[in-house]
Amino acid sequence: MSGYRIAGHPRNSARPVRFRFNGRALTGREGDTLAAALIANGVTLVGRSFKYHRPRGIIGSGFAETNALVQIGSGDRSTPNIPATQIPLEEGLEARSINCWPSVDFDFGAINDRFSRFLSAGFYYKSFVWPSWALFEPFIRRAAGLGKAPAVADPDRYDSRRAACDVLVVGGGVSGLAAARAAAETGASVLLLEAAAEPGGVGDRDAPAPDGNSLGTWIADQRAALAALNARILPRTTALGFYDHNFLTALEDSDGMPVRQRVWKIRAGRVVLACGAFERPLVFPGNDLPGVMLADSVRSYATDHGVAAGRSIAFAVRDARGAVAALATARAGAPVTAIVDLHGAASAHAESAASLGIEWVADQQLLGTVGGKRLRGVRLRSRTGGHERTIACDCLAMSGGWTPVVQLFTQSGGGLKHDPAIDTFVPARSQQAERSCGSARGLADPLECIADGEAAGRWAATGEGIQPPLSADPPLAPIDLPIGKGKAFVDFQTDVTTDDLRLAVQENYRSVEHVKRYTVWGMGVDQGRLSALNGVATLARLQGTAPGAVGTTKFRPPFAPVALGAMAAGHGLGPRFAPFKQLPAHDWHIARGAVFEDHGWLRPSHYPIGAEDRDAAARREALAVRNGVGLTDGSSFGKFELTGPQAGAFLDRLSIGSPSTMRVGKARFNLMTDELGVLFDDGVVARMDEDSWLLTASSAHAEAMLRWLTRWHQCQWPLDLTIRDVTAHWAVITLAGPRARDVLMRADCNIDFSREAFPHMAIRCGTMAGQPVRVQRVSFTGELSYEIAIAADYAASLADWLMQCGEAEGIIAFGLEALDLLRLEKGFFYIGQDTDSETRPSDIGFGKAIARKKGDFIGRRTLEHEAVRDGARGQLVGLVALDPQQTLPAGAHVIGGEAHPSQGIVTSSGFSPTLGHPIALSLLHNGKARVGEQVTIWSEGREWAARVTPPCAYDPQGERMHG
Template sequence: MTQKNRLQDGGRIDRSKALTFTYNGKKYTGFEGDTLASALLANGVDIIGRSFKYSRPRGIVAAGAEEPNAIMQVGATEATQIPNVRATQQSLYGGLVAGSTNGWPSVDNDMMGLVGKVGGKMMPPGFYYKTFMYPKSMWETYESFIRKAAGLGRAPKENDPDIYDKMNQHCDVIIVGAGPAGLAAALTAARAGARVIIADEQNEFGGSLLSSTELLDGKPAAEWVADVVKELSTYDDVLMLPNSQVNGYHDHNFLTIQQHCTDQFADRAPNGQVAQRYHRVRAKWVVLATGAHERPLVYGNNDVPGCMVANAVSTYINRYGVVPGKNLVLMTSNNNAYRTALDWHDAGRNVVAIVDSRKNPQGTFVDAARERGISIMVGSGVIEAHGSKRVTGVSIAPLNDAGDAVVGPIIKMAADTVASSGGWSPVIHLSCHTGSRPVWNDDILGFVPGTTYQKQLTAGAINGSFTTEQALAEGVSAAADALTHLGMTKKDVVLPKAETIEEGKAMALFHIPHTKPTSKAPKQFVDYQNDVTASGIELACREGFESIEHVKRYTAMGFGTDQGKLGNINGMAIAAKMLNQTIPQTGTTIFRPNYTPVTFGAIAGRDCGALFDPERYTAMHAWHVERGAKFEDVGQWKRPWYYPQGNETMQQALDRECLATRKSVGILDASTLGKIDIQGKDAREFLGRVYTNAWAKLPVGKCRYGLMCGEDGMVFDDGVTSCLAENHFLMTTTSGGAARVLSWLEIYHQTEWPELEVFFTSVTDHWSTMTISGPNSRKLLEKLTDYDVSKENMAFMDWKPMTVAGVPARVFRISFTGELSFEINVQANYGMHVWKALFEHGEEFNLTPYGTETMHILRAEKGFIIAGQDTDGSVHPFDLGMSWAVSMQKPFSFIGKRGMQREDCVRENRKQLVGLKTIDPKAVLPEGAQGVLDPKAPIPMPMVGHVTSSYWSANLNRSVAMGFVKGGLDKMGERVFYPLADGRVIEAEICSPVFLDPKGERQNV
């Protein structure tokens, strides 16, 4: 494989290290130090994609993050696919596999190309906008067509095997960009002892210095870069991040950086290493030294491969030893771009002409071009490029002084490359991320950062200070300012002497006129990636869009991954002219994070797979796993759901667990219940304020159930609280509500009633809680304790300290099943010991472990509610038929009391919780089913409430259910109907929710 455009020497590539890569199925060779883009250009690959809308062939136009066309799908295997990679930012490595994102079936022979030729008419600007206004069915037709044609890259279909992670960083100064300004700033800050992070998107530090022929102190600039990098690497508190794109600048100097660790060197990360790392940086000060992007000029057919940004051509020559053509036409409105013609000429290739829009260009580079005998055509512009898959020639015409009309005959010239420059646009994206509006600077014909509330400084080309001399000086002074703010002392930094360059005055030129009006001229592209043309912007303005933000949305200019890096200023200039305004009057659209696309892998980091979300385990978890439990997620807890045996179905397991518990004894791991230790002389008063019922007289040794409401009077949690001592209580909460309840208690204590002497401490994790329930639970407990647990000594709702299986325990005689129950609490490190001991003695009682589902069934048989299942934030205790749990007589107006007395809360016909007894005892109502009183009523039927809990009860050999019915508590015995999606209508009788043992005789034994 020949690299036909590669120079014999020069550049920062290592010609001794050839690397083979595959592009669109074909093998090529490049060198270490290449980017994918430079290697493709070296190999003479002209077409790297098809355009989004018109499917026109496109080539590489730039050399950095601003590249709009060379958007690649990279990855050697399905699992390692990465979409939307800029070829200009992807380091070449051996074995790299890349393909064009757009182009179907292939970029060279694109069936869509035909459509593209007519597609211009079919898809005008505002296409999406207009399409959306038509019937939705039309959009769906278009969408599949567009998606297929556009091919916006694709995600891998297999799991990415690589590690992406995140790291939190803090520093005194972060410097974004390691060009001359950034390096000078870093050196200044580092020498003063500051904690510095310097990040740059390129694989090497140096920025523009790496791709220019400039001398510093009379030596190649890269030597100074190497010296600075070497010195920086000696400081412990300097973190240097090459291959790292600062993608977002967020509030309070928080920046996000995507670091390419190994994906710049290999398709897959070596074992254990991190492919990409996302740095989350909090910086005391930020120095933006992000440089500038050169603006191409807008002219006819300016998207034909071979049309490039001038400075990019220089970069390929100087940095990569690649001359991307033979015959160059350079079009410029400024002196700076002359360097490209000089570089091209010095590489031994032919400069056809420099076409300068100005009448009388003067300055250092102009003189140099004249010395080399390069033809300069002044007062002229390239109005059109010729060719389809590669530039074959150009049309050049004289322009008027304003540069907006052709004023003379067209000259055609043969050429294969057109480099253009309309000046430089400071890279202000990051400074805009925090909402700062940029301001127009007429001297440099570009926007520069505006005022900001962030602790942000800027240096170099971002300020419009385009010379190396200025950049170095501003780097030092920005760092010095930061040091002053930080109270640190600047040490001496001696800057190298840059060459003195005489720059002439540039001309404000954006859009090259054609002999035809813009709407009839060959397409003049402003935004390559989104296929936005000058005529499209003019059309938008003609159609009445006056705000640049609207023009952007109408045309799609600066959309997507491009974020207007190359095209925005040209687009605004064209709009401004149409609107008879200046550019600052027209304003600019705002740039948003991210600067370039970030992989989902980097965003997700390690929060995936087993680490996606914490799984919380109780002390008996290993036992449940061994026993084959199926688990249910309750918040972050993994709770046993049921314990299937053999080939049991879920329902069979539940039936067995339910029957065994009511017949003999079952055991539940209830450790996940929230537990809060409450101490202080005002603990009792506090409980009275946060619960709806009375606590003033609960004696030591007793437990009581309580409902907790919000100020709106709606139930949000419930649980049993026990009086451990006069000023000492243990509150339990629902498993999912533990953290919320603790916060609830704290916010009231801290903000409303700080005078109350009370402290709350979470002890959820400290106690393992196991509930033995069933007629034989006492007998089982007696096997493990010497304590007298008889009814006489330990009544229902008593708690007692005792020793269980040798472990000190607090045992609560409370019941959520309606059976005789003991809730055994032991220090969690001994939970497993006691649990196993219970099973050692449980065999004769057929001790059966049961999970959350059986717990739900057993409590539903008893009509006990579950906060969060039978409540939804819109029901108060009276709706639940739980007036017994509300004491309106308490002296303090408890939380929820006033709320539940609002007009809406006391009206007739509120939805109330009732039991639902299906007429067909075998029919189990689906939870969530909506009830109606007349199933024959016309649709939409008036709905009266939904089913909240519904189960098959093996103990009762029928279904049991609870649900809301409007005015249900006064409708006992009446019928309600549940029409289901499958056409069935289940009929149920409204009844008490207590299906089993209404007198409570089973638990009170």
């Protein structure tokens, strides 16, 4: 053995790769992981634990690594908290330890270990109460976390792809390969996800395969067969989450791709979960020392990388599988000196151990370890005679059993059960079209895993086949509660010990979820992969119950850490992340100097002239509409066509009015409530012909309105009608003002716009300048108004034509700010601004409409409840400040009484250019009965005197809009 490299291993001849760790120049071999290269260079101290800053070394060899978290790269390409076991060694790689200062060898934070008695479970809930939490908070926050997130923008690119397949296999171990081939041979399309660079799993490649060859040869044959079938393998791809309807997400890491990571969104007919299993640590005092590792990981480093984890390796095993790993490690050339069979479960391998010169020590208890920053030995005591001894070793390979990877299974909705034969939780009940196989359901023998995978693959492709039963092995002996002195760690990363769990139980925390959060067990970067089952088993012993009664914590996606850039992949950046909707005449508005605001759509706020600010422009535009005519773009309103013999009856059930009673050509204000009688949306409904209605919705609620309509139609009332969303089909240009009719009379339109032929709240169809149009006479300004709908492509042409026709009237374009002032003067409300989550129709003046309606509608039962009719509810009223120079701030409270309780809210406020003074709207308790009353307005310590008025401050009889 040269250094820690095993002589004669093929990896020794691989190309040397230079890298740096904590500033130290080191050399590894091509194909190594960073962890394997560090072990080969004799590096044992890799990091520090989270709370106590205890020394930490490498413990595992794959996803299960919880100790060796490092920061790789620098500057804008610095990435924290990456397990060294998952980092492929690359030329020039830079890595450094985290959570230590000034260095990993000498860490000032280690002082915490001296004061650990004061830092037990939940200490932050019981401490820092006096003199003030704010005094301690900065220090607590500074201590939080492990690595450091880069403070500069991420320079990398990310991608998102979608895929669909008949069969999705998650995991490329032997059972996954067998499942993929069995499914692909039926002709099904198969997608196989494998987290490693190559499929094959982590088992011993020299073990026998079903065809008589070695497992390594069998794996190569399966890969070749899959390449010739309708199967695709995605290496370096980790499944992240399993959602409803067999929808999974996965993350593909860069391997020569132009992007750093790619997110896959996959829809599968059936899913095979061949995710494997994690080896469990043993819980005993000092089990966190660098040099204490997992048995199969020690085997993997020896057989796969040609690296010995120590110069004197001892194994402590709970079952036969750990002994098999020890023998494979010795046969690979690593110096294995002893195998400690803790419960006698591996005695069948004692003779093989003796033939390799390995000492066999049976029926022992682990008392602790010897060493400081590196293991020097392990202390044992016989279970029978109480004899104690110390075995000298610099690596202890422990095996406490295996934990199936069930995270994706439980995310899919599947249920688990505890299997005492292997002392772990296994899949028991599937919720979706899914089947677990191999190690993921508790099998250990490679031949059994392959047979199980083949059966799962055939089922996934054909829907037929019976799942083989699990082996009837004798139960594993229950885990021991630690004996001896020293901390026995359940969670290495977050420093959770058996004493912490004991304290939680003593403090009457019974639920496994509560204990998890109280002790932070399983809440580190690894999300409890190594600690989950040991924690459950420890709780079971402490509570005097079975692990199955304790249960498991909830496993949530993502299964592995994901870069924020990858999560945003597919959504784009900037405008592509949250694209703005643009009006069909967007460029037309730009050409006229419009200033835009985001209201779901980019809509013109105002059209300033010269140095005008927003308020000045809005007031000028509002006065122009009141005195002449203005043009505004209302294309963003939701537009829905409901057609069919039962369309009217359907609308009756959704509205507080009765649209079915309307005459053809008439329009009506339409108000809808939800099941609680709360206002849902308002708009206009117009009857186009006997079986056809046009329904409009506010811009902000257009998408919600479509969902509302389709929900009630599909789920409750499947009446004979069709619903079409035509919002994007039609542009709407609105003319408003006393001169609006004069403009339309010159607009080359075959519609009669006279007052008698075209009254308020009516709709007419015709042509304008040769193009089909729909014109509704409705008003949100209080003036004579016409909404002209035309095919969206002609929006700009129509606006140009109307501006040309209105030159003699001095027509102007006006935006949302002016519209807001105009509707405020009329007391027209905005849903969501002048209403809240408790506002009912009667609160805004529509109580009589409900009383007149004979039929039922959504929310009627609630609206007839006495509490809803209570006059103390917030009701829409107007407000005028007694000082005409003061504008009441929106959001201010209406207060009264000595204790100044809030009696209402100022919902809208602004300066009325028509009236010459500020006005406001308010939701005021019992507001209708308080018109004329003087009230106090309060906001941020200031007060104003105001008078309650009716909501409508301008043209209360509506003569102008009916003219």
